Structures are given as structure tokens and as C-alpha cells.
Amino acid sequence: MTSGNPGNQAVLVLENGERYLGTSFGAQGETLGEAVFCTAMTGYQETLTDPSYHRQIVVATAPQIGNTGWNKEDGESREGSDDSGKIWVRGYAVRNPTRRVSSWRASSSLEDELVEQGIVGIAGIDTRTVVRTLRDHGSMRAGIFSGDALAGPDELLSRVVGAPQMAGANLAGEVSTTDGYVVEPDGEPRFTVAAIDLGIKTNTPRMLAQRGIRVHVLPAGTTFDAITDLKPDGVFLSNGPGDPATADQVVDFTREVLGADIPLLGICFGNQILGRALGRNTFKMKFGHRGINIPVIEHATGAVSITAQNHGFALEGEAGEEFATDFGTARVSHICANDGVVEGVELVSGRAFSVQYHPEAAAGPHDAAYLFDKFTTLLQGARA
Numbered sequence: 270m271t272s273g274n275p276g277n278q279a280v281l282v283l284e285n286g287e288r289y290l291g292t293s294f295g296a297q298g299e300t301l302g303e304a305v306f307c308t309a310m311t312g313y314q315e316t317l318t319d320p321s322y323h324r325q326i327v328v329a330t331a332p333q334i335g336n337t338g339w340n341k342e343d344g345e346s347r348e349g350s351d352d353s354g355k356i357w358v359r360g361y362a363v364r365n366p367t368r369r370v371s372s373w374r375a376s377s378s379l380e381d382e383l384v385e386q387g388i389v390g391i392a393g394i395d396t397r398t399v400v401r402t403l404r405d406h407g408s409m410r411a412g413i414f415s416g417d418a419l420a421g422p423d424e425l426l427s428r429v430v431g432a433p434q435m436a437g438a439n440l441a442g443e444v445s446t447t448d449g450y451v452v453e454p455d456g457e458p459r460f461t462v463a464a465i466d467l468g469i470k471t472n473t474p475r476m477l478a479q480r481g482i483r484v485h486v487l488p489a490g491t492t493f494d495a496i497t498d499l500k501p502d503g504v505f506l507s508n509g510p511g512d513p514a515t516a517d518q519v520v521d522f523t524r525e526v527l528g529a530d531i532p533l534l535g536i537c538f539g540n541q542i543l544g545r546a547l548g549r550n551t552f553k554m555k556f557g558h559r560g561i562n563i564p565v566i567e568h569a570t571g572a573v574s575i576t577a578q579n580h581g582f583a584l585e586g587e588a589g590e591e592f593a594t595d596f597g598t599a600r601v602s603h604i605c606a607n608d609g610v611v612e613g614v615e616l617v618s619g620r621a622f623s624v625q626y627h628p629e630a631a632a633g634p635h636d637a638a639y640l641f642d643k644f645t646t647l648l649q650g651a652r653a
């Protein structure tokens with residue numbers, strides 16, 4: 270298994286007019302999205318299949334990508350060709366794709382999978398310079414063009430600036446399950462949780478099920494009345510793509526959950542939703558947090574977790590800040606050690622909590638896995 274077509278030209282065009290000439294990687298054609306960078310050294314399969322990356326062109330800071338090929342186990346999206354997960358990124362920009370796959374788990378190469386799923390990518394560009402641009406000027410719209418889509422510079426730039434912005438994008442409905450499904454624990458279920466799929470990663474229901482939870486994964490747009498029929502012990506709000514400021518329906522839903530005193534856990538988009546339900550606003554970050562070694566401080570204890578993250582928006586707030594809500598006092602529970610951005614909120618009662626990072630750690634460190642245990646303890650306590 271080798272990466273093919275190294276001779277074919279491709280160009281990455283940024284909204285600010287910068288152009289990076291490289292070779293086509295994966296499918297050929299045109300793709301448009303928001304260019305963001307991810308600093309993970311491993312876990313590209315999980316990154317590419319994370320539905321939160323919908324409409325984004327990911328630039329990998331790790332220079333060598335593709336070493337372990339593509340396998341049937343690590344996909345984070347349920348759909349896709351065979352079981353290895355649908356690729357949700359809009360495009361992929363890398364420095365140096367590996368020429369030979371080296372893993373006993375690989376069923377194909379990364380490039381073959383990109384071709385198979387029609388994902389346009391680019392290789393051989395100076396990704397360090399692209400990342401510096403995105404860091405200095407912020408995430409911005411971009412396009413990758415190759416094959417028949419290659420055209421004059423002005424034409425390509427006008428294609429890029431004609432694409433929609435990420436701010437204001439309402440995307441959860443585009444990635445969510447339409448029918449819903451159930452993930453069962455191995456033994457007898459101890460609890461039932463209604464999980465709202467705003468772009469859920471496969472490992473999240475898996476980690477809940479490992480704790481004896483029957484997980485009903487439900488479409489975005491599910492109403493509070495619809496979940497009460499399930500008599501859930503708790504509600505989970507998933508990660509997902511797009512601008513949380515557009516997610517009014519699920520914010521209203523969450524306020525009903527909080528009003529009914531049902532235990533609630535949120536991850537990433539789910540953290541932004543809980544924050545909004547508690548009366549906070551979100552904002553678009555300059556270039557976001559995307560990687561698997563981002564340090565987060567728990568305000569109450571000072572404990573630091575190294576976390577997996579992928580977000581471009583955040584909640585407004587300060588470390589440890591307490592604020593009044595319609596559901597009792599809430600507080601900012603976690604912040605990012607790098608830049609002070611809010612990384613978690615909770616009701617002081619303990620009934621609802623959420624984090625901006627990814628305890629399911631796919632890929633990533635397991636420092637935050639205890640949060641699923643904390644949720645299970647909350648479900649148990651709510652029954653007593």
C-alpha cells in the first residue's frame with residue numbers, strides 16, 4: 270500500500286489570498302471549507318471521522334501523516350464505507366504523507382480511503398507556514414483545488430470567498446442520526462441515558478455503555494416530550510460542528526431538562542449548549558483548540574488534565590466565576606492553562622456539568638475519562 274499520484278498538482282488557497290502549491294492527496298477536484306490546524310501527532314483517522322470537523326479543511330501540524338494507514342476500528346463516525354467511519358473533514362492538508370503503511374491493523378492506506386470517500390487533499394506544502402498564518406490571522410475560509418478544478422488565481426480566490434463562513438453555521442442537523450439507535454451495555458443496563466446526537470463520536474456511547482448505561486442516541490431536534498417517554502436517568506449532549514449560537518432548539522430543550530432536574534452531561538458542543546442554557550454567550554475563537562495534549566485546570570482543585578480538544582467557539586467567562594441562573598448557582602469549573610478559555614461549566618448543585626474537551630479521548634490521553642464515572646455516580650445519586 271503506497272500513496273499514489275505524487276506528480277499531480279494541487280493548490281491550497283486561503284481567504285487572505287495566500288496560495289500553497291503542492292501535490293494532490295486523495296481525491297481530485299475542488300473543496301471549500303474553514304481552514305483549521307490540528308496539533309495531534311497521532312490519531313488522524315479519529316480526527317478525519319469526527320463529525321465536529323464537518324465543513325472544515327484540516328491542516329496537520331505533524332509532518333508525517335498516514336503511517337498506520339486506515340483500519341476498521343478507529344473511525345469516530347458510525348457511517349461510511351465498511352465500518353471504518355465516514356470522513357467528515359472537507360479537505361486535508363499535510364506535509365509528508367507516508368509512502369508505506371506500517372500497521373497490522375491497517376486494511377487500506379489513508380490516501381486510498383480519501384479517494385474512496387471522495388475527500389480532496391493536498392500534500393507537500395509547507396504546513397508550518399500555513400499554521401503560522403492561521404495562528405496570526407485566525408481560522409479562515411480556504412479551498413483545495415486539483416485536477417480539472419485548477420484555474421486562474423482570481424477565479425480560485427473568488428470561489429473561496431464565496432463559501433459560507435463558520436460563524437453563524439447551523440450544522441448539527443447535517444451530521445446527526447436521522448432515526449436514532451441504541452447502544453447497549455454488555456450486562457443488564459443499570460441506567461438509561463438519552464443522548465442528543467449533534468455530531469456524536471462513536472467512542473462516547475461506547476464509554477457510557479461500559480459503565481452499564483443503555484444509551485438512546487437521538488436525532489438533533491428531539492423534543493423534551495419525546496425523551497420523557499424513555500424515562501431517562503440522565504441526558505447527554507454531544508459534541509458537534511457549527512456555531513453554538515445557532516443551536517436555539519437544543520438550548521431550549523436543555524432548559525427543560527434542567528427545569529425537570531434530570532442529571533445532564535455535555536461534551537464540547539454540549540458544553541457550549543449547557544453554558545447557553547445557563548445564560549452565557551459563546552464567541553468565535555481566533556484559531557481554536559485542536560489537538561490531543563491541551564492542558565486544562567480544574568478550578569476547585571488546581572488539578573491539571575491533559576486533554577483532547579477540537580473547538581473553534583467557546584463560552585464567555587472567567588476561572589471559578591460563579592453566576593446566578595434560573596436553575597440555581599452555576600460556576601466556570603475548568604479553564605485552559607494555555608489561554609484561560611472556559612473549558613467547563615457546572616451547576617453548583619452538581620446536577621449538570623459539561624466540559625469543552627473530550628473525555629472519550631479518541632484519539633487522546635485518558636486523563637478525563639473519570640468524568641464518565643462522575644456522571645454515573647450522579648445518575649446513581651439522583652435515584653436515591
Ligand SMILES: NC(=O)CC[C@H](N)C(=O)O
Nearest residue numbers: 508509537538580581582
Ligand atoms: N467538537 C465540538 O463539539 C466543537 C463544537 C463547536 N462546533 C466548536 O467548534 O467550538
